[in-house]
Amino acid sequence: MKGYRANRLMFSGAIKTSKLIWLIPVAVILPLAVFLLADYFFPLPEPGSDKGFAVAVVAEDGTPLRSFPDNRGVWRYPVRSGDVSPLYLEALINYEDRWFRWHPGVNPVSLLRSFYLYLETGRPVTGGSTLTMQAARILDPHSRTVRGKLKQIFRALQLELHYSKDEILTLYLNYAPFGGPIEGVQAASYAYLGRPAAELSHAEAALLAVLPQSPSRLRPDRHPDRATQARDKVLARLAGFGVWDVEVVREARLEKVAARFDPRPMQAPLLALRLTKGGRPVQAVRTFIDAGLQQAVTEAVQRHVLAAPPRTSAAVLIVENENLAVRAYVGSADFFDDTRFGHVDMVRALRSPGSTLKPFLYALALEEGLIHSESLLMDAPFSFYGYRPANFGEGFAGPVSAGEALRRSLNIPAVDLLDRLGPAYFDARLRQGGLYLRYPGRGTPNLTMILGGVGVTLADLTGAYASLARQGLAGVVRYTVETPLRERRLLSPGAAYIVRRMLEDQPRPDLPAGRLNLDHGRQVAWKTGTSYGFRDAWALGVTDGFTIGVWVGRPDGTPSPGQYGRASAAPLLFSLVDCLPRGRSQPPAAPASVTRREVCWPLGTPPAGADDPLCHQKRMAWILDEQTPPTLPDRNDHSWLGNPVLVQVNPDTGLRVDADCPLKSPAARTIARWPKSAGPWLSPHLKKASLIPRLDPLCRRPVSWVPETIRIVELQPGTILRPRGAETRLPTVTLQALGGRGRLFWFLDGQLVAEVEAGQSRLYQFKKPGRHRLTVLDLAGNYDEVEVTVLGGNPDA
Numbered sequence: 183m184k185g186y187r188a189n190r191l192m193f194s195g196a197i198k199t200s201k202l203i204w205l206i207p208v209a210v211i212l213p214l215a216v217f218l219l220a221d222y223f224f225p226l227p228e229p230g231s232d233k234g235f236a237v238a239v240v241a242e243d244g245t246p247l248r249s250f251p252d253n254r255g256v257w258r259y260p261v262r263s264g265d266v267s268p269l270y271l272e273a274l275i276n277y278e279d280r281w282f283r284w285h286p287g288v289n290p291v292s293l294l295r296s297f298y299l300y301l302e303t304g305r306p307v308t309g310g311s312t313l314t315m316q317a318a319r320i321l322d323p324h325s326r327t328v329r330g331k332l333k334q335i336f337r338a339l340q341l342e343l344h345y346s347k348d349e350i351l352t353l354y355l356n357y358a359p360f361g362g363p364i365e366g367v368q369a370a371s372y373a374y375l376g377r378p379a380a381e382l383s384h385a386e387a388a389l390l391a392v393l394p395q396s397p398s399r400l401r402p403d404r405h406p407d408r409a410t411q412a413r414d415k416v417l418a419r420l421a422g423f424g425v426w427d428v429e430v431v432r433e434a435r436l437e438k439v440a441a442r443f444d445p446r447p448m449q450a451p452l453l454a455l456r457l458t459k460g461g462r463p464v465q466a467v468r469t470f471i472d473a474g475l476q477q478a479v480t481e482a483v484q485r486h487v488l489a490a491p492p493r494t495s496a497a498v499l500i501v502e503n504e505n506l507a508v509r510a511y512v513g514s515a516d517f518f519d520d521t522r523f524g525h526v527d528m529v530r531a532l533r534s535p536g537s538t539l540k541p542f543l544y545a546l547a548l549e550e551g552l553i554h555s556e557s558l559l560m561d562a563p564f565s566f567y568g569y570r571p572a573n574f575g576e577g578f579a580g581p582v583s584a585g586e587a588l589r590r591s592l593n594i595p596a597v598d599l600l601d602r603l604g605p606a607y608f609d610a611r612l613r614q615g616g617l618y619l620r621y622p623g624r625g626t627p628n629l630t631m632i633l634g635g636v637g638v639t640l641a642d643l644t645g646a647y648a649s650l651a652r653q654g655l656a657g658v659v660r661y662t663v664e665t666p667l668r669e670r671r672l673l674s675p676g677a678a679y680i681v682r683r684m685l686e687d688q689p690r691p692d693l694p695a696g697r698l699n700l701d702h703g704r705q706v707a708w709k710t711g712t713s714y715g716f717r718d719a720w721a722l723g724v725t726d727g728f729t730i731g732v733w734v735g736r737p738d739g740t741p742s743p744g745q746y747g748r749a750s751a752a753p754l755l756f757s758l759v760d761c762l763p764r765g766r767s768q769p770p771a772a773p774a775s776v777t778r779r780e781v782c783w784p785l786g787t788p789p790a791g792a793d794d795p796l797c798h799q800k801r802m803a804w805i806l807d808e809q810t811p812p813t814l815p816d817r818n819d820h821s822w823l824g825n826p827v828l829v830q831v832n833p834d835t836g837l838r839v840d841a842d843c844p845l846k847s848p849a850a851r852t853i854a855r856w857p858k859s860a861g862p863w864l865s866p867h868l869k870k871a872s873l874i875p876r877l878d879p880l881c882r883r884p885v886s887w888v889p890e891t892i893r894i895v896e897l898q899p900g901t902i903l904r905p906r907g908a909e910t911r912l913p914t915v916t917l918q919a920l921g922g923r924g925r926l927f928w929f930l931d932g933q934l935v936a937e938v939e940a941g942q943s944r945l946y947q948f949k950k951p952g953r954h955r956l957t958v959l960d961l962a963g964n965y966d967e968v969e970v971t972v973l974g975g976n977p978d979a
Contacts, residue, residue, distance in 0.1 A: 226340040227321045238466040239454035242663070244368075245378050245473035246447045246466075248454030251363065257446070259368040260466050263351050266367055267382040271351075273391035276425045277416045279313040282351075287314040287342035288335050314338045316394070317350050320357045360390070361397035362443075373443055374402050384430055385437035388416040403443035410439045449476050452513030452527040457661060468663045470507035475500065478761045479510040486754045487515040487522065490734070491742055496751075497528035498758065499644045499659065499731040503651040505667060507660050509728070514737070523737035532620055532637040533718045533733065536711025536747060537591045539612075539619075539632055541685060542646065544588050545677040546611055547599050548806050555684055556583045556803035558783050558813045559595035562859035563927045565961050569629055570925075571597050574712065574746070577934045578927070580863030581783070581856065583801065585684040591710065593633055600632045602814065608632075615656045615672025617646040634713045644731030646672060647722045650685075650707060651729065653773070654678040676775035680804040682707045682724060692756045705769075706730075706759050710747030717741055721751035723759060726770065730758050779805045784856040784872065785825060786813035796826055796854040798868055818858040818963030826854045829874060837878035845880060859963035862929050892922035892964045897956065901970045903948070912951060912974040918943035922960035929957040948972045 238249035238259045251257050263271065275282050281289055289312050311319070311334070318337035324330035341350055360370035367390055371379040375386055382390065392412040393400050402409040414435055421431040450471060457467050483496050490496075500510040513527035547553045561579040564570070571593045573579075579592060587595040600608060605627035609619060620637035621627070628635070641659055649656035649672045657669030673681075685707035693704070711720035717739055721732040734750045736742055782789045782797035787810050789797040803810070813825060830839050830848040839848050856864060856872045864872075895918050903913040917928045917936055928936040928944070931954055936944045940960065948954070951974050957967035 226337060226344060237458055239450070239457050240466045240468055241449075241471040241473040241476065242469065243378070243473060244380070244466075244468075245449075246368075246372060247450040247469065247471060247473070247476070248448055249446065250458070256363050256365055257369045257373065258356065258365040259372075261352075261355055261366060261368040261379060263348060263355060266355060266379040267387055269384055269387035270367065270379060270382050270390060272425055273384075273387045273416055273420060275313070276423055277388075277391050277419055278316070280423070282313050283347055285312060285314075287318075287338035288312060312338065313354055314341050314350050316358070317341060317354045320353070320359075358394040359397045360393050361401040364397075372447060375440075376442065376444065383434070383437065384426060385413060385417070385434035388420070388434065389413040389439065392416045401443075402439045403441050406439045406441050413439065448517060449473065449480065450511050450513075451517040452525075452529070453508075453511040453661065456513075456527065456530070469661055470502070470509060470663065471511065472509045472763075475761065475763070476510045476512075479512055479758060482754065482757050482761065483512050483515055486734075486757070490750070491745065493522060493736050493738070493740070494734065494742060494745070495522045495524070495526070495528060495737050496754065497531075497640055497731075497733045498754070499529055499640055500758065500762075501644055501648055501659050501729045501731075503648050503724075503727055503729055505660065506645065506648060506657045506669070511661070526737040528733055528735075528737055529640045531737065532639055533735070534634040534713035535636065535638045535643060536634040536713045536718060536720055537593070537596070537632075538643060538709055538711035538720050538722055539634075539636075539638075540588055540591060540596050541650070541681050541709055542612060542617075542673070543596060543599055543603065543608060543632055544584060544684070545673045545681045546608060547584075547603055548677045548680055549674050550603060551807075551809050551811050552599065552602060552814065553584045554779075554781065554786075554803045554805050554810055555585045555680055556781055556801040557786050557811065558582075558857070559584055559587050559592075559598065560816075560857045560859055561587065561592045561594050562857075562862075562963065563925065563959060563961055564594055564598070564817065564859070564963075565924060566597055566601055566629055569597075570961075571629075571633060578929075580932065581860045585687060588681070588684050588709075589688040596632050597629050598814075598817070600629055605629060605631060612646070612672070614670065615646065615649065616658065616668075616670045617642055617656065617672065634711065634718075640731045640733050643720075643722065644729055647709075647724055647731065648729040649673055650678050650682040650724045651726065651770070652678075674775070674806075675773040676806045679770065679773055679776050680806060682770075683804060685709055685724070690756055692753065704759060706756070708752065708755060710752050712746040715741040716743050716745055719745050719747045719750035721747055721755035723755045725759060725762065728762055730755055732758070775807050777805045777808065779803055779810060781810060782854075784813055784860075785854050786811065796852060798854060798856075798871055813857075816855075816857045816859075816963070826852045827874065828852050831875055832878045832880065835878055836875060838875040839878050840881055843878065843881040845878075851875075857963065859959060859965070861963075861965045862957035862959055862967060863932055892926075892958060892960055892966050893920050894918070894956070894958055894966045894968055895920055897968050897970060899968045901968065902973065903970055904973045910974070912948040912972060914945055914947040916943050917946050917956075917958070919958045919966065922958070922962075922964060924961040927959045929959065931955055932957075948974070 238246045240246050244265050246259055249257065249259065315334050315338040318334050318341055322337050324333045356366045358367065359365055364370050364373050368379045370390055370393065371377060371382065389402065389409060399405065400409045400412050417431045417434055420426045421428050479498055479500065483498055487494050487496055495515045497514065498510060498512040499508060502509050511529060513529045514524045515522050517524045559582055561582050563578065573593050579590065582592060582595065609627040612619060619631065645659045646656045653675040654671060654673035654677065655669045656672035657667065660667065686705060688708065706723040706725050708721060708723040717735055719734040723730045732751045732755045779788060781787060781801055781803045782794065783799040783801065785796060789800065829851055831837060831851045832839050832845055833849040839845050853874060854872060861869060896916050903915065905911060905913055919926055922940045924940060926938050926940055927934060935946055938944050951972045953969060953971050955967055955969050957965055959965040
C-alpha cells in the first residue's frame with residue numbers, strides 16, 4: 183500500500199512537472215503572439231510620415247546653405263549618425279542610455295528604479311526612458327501617465343523589431359526636440375552654435391545631448407545659466423564613467439554658453455532658390471559648394487561693392503576644372519539689400535560679354551592656321567564695310583603681336599580676325615562647344631559680336647573659360663552631386679594651351695613684378711571685358727585647379743560710368759584667386775601639338791639663318807601643329823602681291839626699275855614689307871628697310887604704281903615752334919592735310935590727339951616742349967609725318 187502511494191505521488195509529481203515545463207514556452211510564446219498581433223493591428227507610424235524636413239540646400243559637407251521650414255514652420259535638416267561629431271554620440275549615449283546597443287528597447291532596471299521613485303515621492307522623478315523609447319515618443323506622442331508609458335514601451339519594442347540600432351539612432355538625431363521650431367541635432371547645432379554637428383567641441387556636444395530632456399526650459403538663447411548647469415551635469419557624468427578625461431572635462435566647463443538663435447542659414451540664397459524653384463524636394467539638395475570658400479567669397483563680394491557706386495551689385499562663380507563642380511556661387515552682392523537689387527541672380531542673367539569672347543576667337547584663329555601667338559597684327563584706324571570700331575581708350579597701338587592684342591583687348595585686331603575667320607563660323611564653333619550666344623531681336627552673327635553685341639550668362643561663360651584648363655573641353659557647370667558631367671569639345675588641346683599661356687603673360691597688377699615666380703598657385707590667366715555704356719564689367723580667370731567668373735554692374739542695366747572690367751571686376755577676381763585652396767601646383771605640360779619657335783617680323787615666319795636681312799625683329803612664338811602662318815595680307819594694300827616683294831633695282835642708284843626698263847643688268851632685291859598703316863609707329867630704320875624704292879628716271883615714266891597720297895600742310899619737317907611775343911603758353915598749330923580717304927587720325931608721338939574728316943582742320947595746343955613727331959593717317963593706311971621742335975615755358979598758363 184505504501185509503495186502504491188509512493189508510486190502515485192511520484193507519478194503525480196511528474197505530471198505536475200511536465201505541466202510546468204509545458205507552461206514555460208506558453209508563457210513565452212503567448213505574450214510574443216499577443217505582441218505580434220498588436221504589432222499587426224497597431225502598426226508603427228512611418229518615421230517622418232507627418233513630419234517633413236525643412237527644404238535644405240546643403241554644401242558638399244552637409245552644411246546647410248539655405249533652407250525653408252516645413253509646412254508647420256519647423257526647421258529640421260536630414261542627418262545621419264556619420265554626419266555628427268563622435269563626441270556628441272558619446273555624450274548622448276553615455277548620458278541618456280548607456281545600454282542602448284544591448285537592450286531590446288526598454289531597460290528593466292531603469293524602469294523599476296523609475297517606478298520605485300514614483301511610489302516613494304508620489305510623482306514622476308525620472309522617466310526611465312531609453313533612447314529607443316524617446317524615439318518611440320517622437321513617432322507616437324503619449325500622455326505622461328502609466329497608460330502612456332505602457333504605450334511608449336510597446337512602440338519601443340516595435341521599433342527594435344522593425345529597425346536596426348543605427349536606424350533608431352538616426353531617427354532620434356533627426357527628430358529630437360531642441361526648443362522652439364528646432365528639431366534634430368543638425369538644426370540645433372546651426373541655430374544655437376552656428377556650426378554643423380560634425381564640428382562640435384566637448385562642451386557643445388554635452389550641451390546638445392541634454393537639451394531634448396527639457397528643450398523649452400534649457401534653451402541656451404533664453405536661459406544660458408540653466409543650459410550651462412545641465413551641460414555641466416552631463417560633463418560630470420561622462421567624467422565619472424571614464425568616457426572623457428577629467429582634464430578635458432575641466433576645460434570644457436570653462437566654455438561659455440552663447441545666447442544666439444539663428445535657424446535659417448543664408449550662405450547661398452539665390453542658388454538655393456534656383457535649385458528648389460521647381461518644387462520642394464523630399465530630401466536635402468546636396469551641392470558641390472565648399473562652405474568655407476562660399477563664406478570667404480561672400481564676404482569678399484560684400485567688401486568690394488562697399489566702394490562701388492550706388493545700386494552696384496556683383497556676381498561670382500567658382501568652378502573646379504576637373505569636374506566642372508561649382509565650389510562657390512554668389513548671385514548678388516547682398517540678398518537683403520533692395521537698393522542693390524539683391525534678389526536678382528546675376529549668375530543667370532543675360533548680359534553683354536564685352537571683350538570676354540576674344541580668347542575663343544584667337545584660339546580658333548590658331549586652329550585655322552591664321553596666326554601663331556606672335557603674329558603681326560595692326561591696331562590702326564580701319565573701316566570694316568562701314569563699321570569702324572574703336573578701342574576702349576580711344577587710342578591705337580600700331581603693330582602688335584596676337585598675344586599683346588589679346589592681353590590689351592585691342593578691338594581692331596579682333597574685328598579683323600573675326601572678319602577673316604567668319605562670324606557665322608565663330609558662332610557655330612561656340613555653339614558646338616556649348617556656348618550659346620543670344621542676339622538682339624532677330625540678329626544674326628556679325629562683327630559686333632566680338633565686342634559684346636550679343637548676350638551670354640556668367641554661368642555659360644565660366645563653363646567655356648574652363649576649357650582653357652581642360653584640354654579644350656568646355657561644359658555645363660554642375661551645381662548638385664546628382665548632375666552628370668556634360669562636356670563638349672570647344673577648342674583643340676593645343677589652342678587652349680597657347681591661349682592660356684598668352685593670357686598668363688599678362689602680369690597681375692596687384693602683385694610686385696616677379697612675385698608669381700615664387701608662388702605659382704597665385705598665377706592666373708585672366709581676361710576682362712566691358713560692355714557698351716559701362717553697363718557690365720567682367721573678369722574671368724583660369725588657374726590650374728579652378729575657373730572664376732566675376733560680373734560687376736547694375737542689374738537694372740543702367741550705365742555706371744567709370745566702372746569697367748579692369749578697374750571694377752579684376753581686383754575682385756585677384757582677391758578671389760588668393761582665397762582658393764592652395765596646393766603644390768606646377769605649370770601644365772604643353773601638348774604634343776605645341777612647340778616654341780623663333781619668328782620674324784614683319785613676315786611672321788622663322789628666320790632664314792642668323793643674319794636674315796628680311797628679319798627686322800625676332801620674337802619667340804607658340805606654334806600649333808608645326809605651322810608658322812605668315813603675316814596676314816594687308817587690308818590697306820589693294821595691290822597686295824604677297825610678302826616679301828621681289829623688285830629689280832638699278833645697282834648704281836638703288837632705284838627701282840621695271841622689266842621693260844632699258845637697263846641691261848638690273849639687280850634683284852627682296853623687301854620684307856610692313857603693313858601700310860604701320861608707318862607712323864616704325865622707326866626710321868625699319869621704314870627704310872621696308873620701303874619700295876621709287877622708280878628710276880631711266881625708265882622714262884614718272885611712276886609705275888601710284889598709291890593714294892596724303893600730305894601735311896602748314897608744317898614742314900624740322901619746323902621750330904615758339905610762343906608768340908611775350909606769350910608763355912605752348913604754341914598752338916593747325917592740323918591740316920591734303921588728300922587721304924575718309925576720316926583722318928592725327929598722332930603725336932604715336933598717341934592719338936585728334937580725329938577729323940578729310941579736308942577738315944583742327945587746332946591743337948602742345949602739352950609739353952621738346953622734339954615731337956606729328957603723323958596723319960587715313961583709313962586706307964596712307965600717312966604723312968613731320969618732326970617739329972616745340973619751345974615754350976608754361977603749358978598751363
